[in-house]
Amino acid sequence: MSGRNSFMIVANRLPVDRTVEPDGTASWRRSPGGLVTAIAPVMQRRHGAWLGWHGAADERLEPFDQDGMSLVPVPLSAREVELYYEGFSNATLWPLYHDVVATPVFERDMWDAYTTVNQRFAEAAAEVAEEGAVVWVQDYQLQLVPAMLRKLRPDLRIGFFLHIPFPPVELFWRLPWRKELVEGLLGADLVGFQLPGGAANFRRLCRRLLGLPYKGNEIFLDDRIVTTQAFPISVDFGELDTMVRQEHIMTRAKEIRAELGDPEHVLLGVDRLDYTKGIGLRLEAFGELLKEGRLQPNEAVFVQIATPSRERVDEYRRLRDDIELQVGRINGEHAMLGLQPIQYFHQSYGREELAALYLASDVMVVTPLRDGMNLVAKEYVACHHDLRGALVLSEFAGAADELRQSYLVNPYDVEDVKRQMMTAMRATPHELARRMRTMRRRVATYDVDRWAGEFLNALETPALPSSTPHNASWRSD
Numbered sequence: 001m002s003g004r005n006s007f008m009i010v011a012n013r014l015p016v017d018r019t020v021e022p023d024g025t026a027s028w029r030r031s032p033g034g035l036v037t038a039i040a041p042v043m044q045r046r047h048g049a050w051l052g053w054h055g056a057a058d059e060r061l062e063p064f065d066q067d068g069m070s071l072v073p074v075p076l077s078a079r080e081v082e083l084y085y086e087g088f089s090n091a092t093l094w095p096l097y098h099d100v101v102a103t104p105v106f107e108r109d110m111w112d113a114y115t116t117v118n119q120r121f122a123e124a125a126a127e128v129a130e131e132g133a134v135v136w137v138q139d140y141q142l143q144l145v146p147a148m149l150r151k152l153r154p155d156l157r158i159g160f161f162l163h164i165p166f167p168p169v170e171l172f173w174r175l176p177w178r179k180e181l182v183e184g185l186l187g188a189d190l191v192g193f194q195l196p197g198g199a200a201n202f203r204r205l206c207r208r209l210l211g212l213p214y215k216g217n218e219i220f221l222d223d224r225i226v227t228t229q230a231f232p233i234s235v236d237f238g239e240l241d242t243m244v245r246q247e248h249i250m251t252r253a254k255e256i257r258a259e260l261g262d263p264e265h266v267l268l269g270v271d272r273l274d275y276t277k278g279i280g281l282r283l284e285a286f287g288e289l290l291k292e293g294r295l296q297p298n299e300a301v302f303v304q305i306a307t308p309s310r311e312r313v314d315e316y317r318r319l320r321d322d323i324e325l326q327v328g329r330i331n332g333e334h335a336m337l338g339l340q341p342i343q344y345f346h347q348s349y350g351r352e353e354l355a356a357l358y359l360a361s362d363v364m365v366v367t368p369l370r371d372g373m374n375l376v377a378k379e380y381v382a383c384h385h386d387l388r389g390a391l392v393l394s395e396f397a398g399a400a401d402e403l404r405q406s407y408l409v410n411p412y413d414v415e416d417v418k419r420q421m422m423t424a425m426r427a428t429p430h431e432l433a434r435r436m437r438t439m440r441r442r443v444a445t446y447d448v449d450r451w452a453g454e455f456l457n458a459l460e461t462p463a464l465p466s467s468t469p470h471n472a473s474w475r476s477d
């Protein structure tokens with residue numbers, strides 16, 4: 001064993017993604033999604049290694065350094081990408097954990113690939129971890145890694161954080177491999193969730209499925225204790241706040257408004273193109289406001305940025321077609337010469353351009369049907385030092401627990417979404433400032449450093465075996 005690192009992140013993806021063009025030219029770009037947004041600044045400030053897949057199939061790469069991080073690529077074959085990543089991770093677990101908003105696929109060969117790939121990640125981590133190292137495993141793609149890694153390296157301190165919701169027992173119960181997954185997670189010393197509800201779901205599941213007693217946050221195994229706790233993830237508030245105060249970002253924000261025709265209201269959506277994000281329903285709400293004459297086409301522009309995501313999974317293909325049809329229909333009905341009410345972009349952007357877009361917009365519309373946290377909502381708040389801007393936010397996003405001064409909506413109720421979008425657009429500057437100030441205070445205090453610091457502190461402080469109670473809960477809840 002070549003032990004080398006005292007701190008390690010193990011995640012499905014590395015922070016950079018290698019794309020290979022048909023002519024063979026390869027390039028690197030930032031990986032999509034909230035996990036990378038949160039973990040990258042943490043890793044840049046701590047020494048350690050990040051193990052993960054580099055985004056291309058059938059390619060073995062040597063470890064390398066990038067942006068102050070040591071990256072260790074874990075290879076996947078094309079077949080594993082299909083069965084482990086697109087299959088079990090994103091066609092089985094993703095819909096199951098997001099309240100079954102799409103139908104999960106249960107296929108044995110997908111499960112087999114998930115097991116094989118998790119074992120590979122565990123072996124790769126075991127290989128490069130120093131004696132007694134802290135290893136922090138991330139997200140639903142790697143839920144078997146904690147137990148596999150513990151078997152290989154019982155000396156390690158192992159943490160796991162789930163970035164997406166953990167479902168209620170009744171939904172999880174459908175999974176043919178439910179016992180194996182729970183046992184996989186219990187290999188960790190600390191299992192972290194976005195919200196207290198997710199942690200409670202997990203503890204109840206352990207009791208119902210494995211008969212394990214728990215008390216407070218602690219689950220009692222025969223020989224050790226597993227701590228379960230909520231750690232709401234966040235953004236690098238300081239970095240975004242500094243970025244948007246720069247002259248060229250403020251100028252760019254003004255340019256964006258001018259390019260959009262200087263409408264009275266700029267509404268904005270920024271999401272991976274994912275069926276959990278409720279993109280279609282917010283466009284429907286906007287289209288109805290235009291149709292009913294409550295908004296004039298020259299009064300408001302809706303900018304929807306939809307980052308390409310999981311493009312080979314059937315549900316994602318269908319979603320793209322549906323959204324693009326819907327944008328075409330609404331624009332067809334309401335456009336005027338030189339003026340399209342919905343501006344739709346199926347592209348990725350740099351951090352600065354995204355920050356300028358946040359700053360340029362009056363209303364940020366975040367309407368997921370279910371979301372672990374939603375960092376876009378927090379980024380929007382972090383970018384509005386001007387105290388302008390309103391956030392319309394789904395009650396089903398984890399961020400709604402903290403951002404209570406947003407305009408909260410039930411995304412299943414289109415009339416509610418319309419009403420809150422209108423209220424946000426008509427709010428006085430004083431009212432907007434009052435709400436934004438409180439939300440900014442929250443995001444500034446609970447930023448990504450605090451999230452990582454609290455998780456790692458809890459991980460490095462072992463629960464004492466002597467605290468095992470005689471009366472641990474056996475409630476049949």
Ligand code: ADP
Nearest residue numbers: 033034035037271272307347348349374375376
């Ligand atoms: P998820 O992790 O499900 O994708 P989050 O809202 O938590 O959702 O995180 C999304 C992250 O991806 C945010 O940091 C956001 O800034 C970034 N992002 C989303 N769309 C784009 C885009 N088109 N270009 C660049 N970054 C994007």
Ligand code: F6P
Nearest residue numbers: 013032033034035036139163164
């Ligand atoms: O938790 C959200 C998440 O699934 C991350 O695990 C992931 O890195 C991100 O969204 C983007 O998804 P993908 O890696 O499938 O492109």
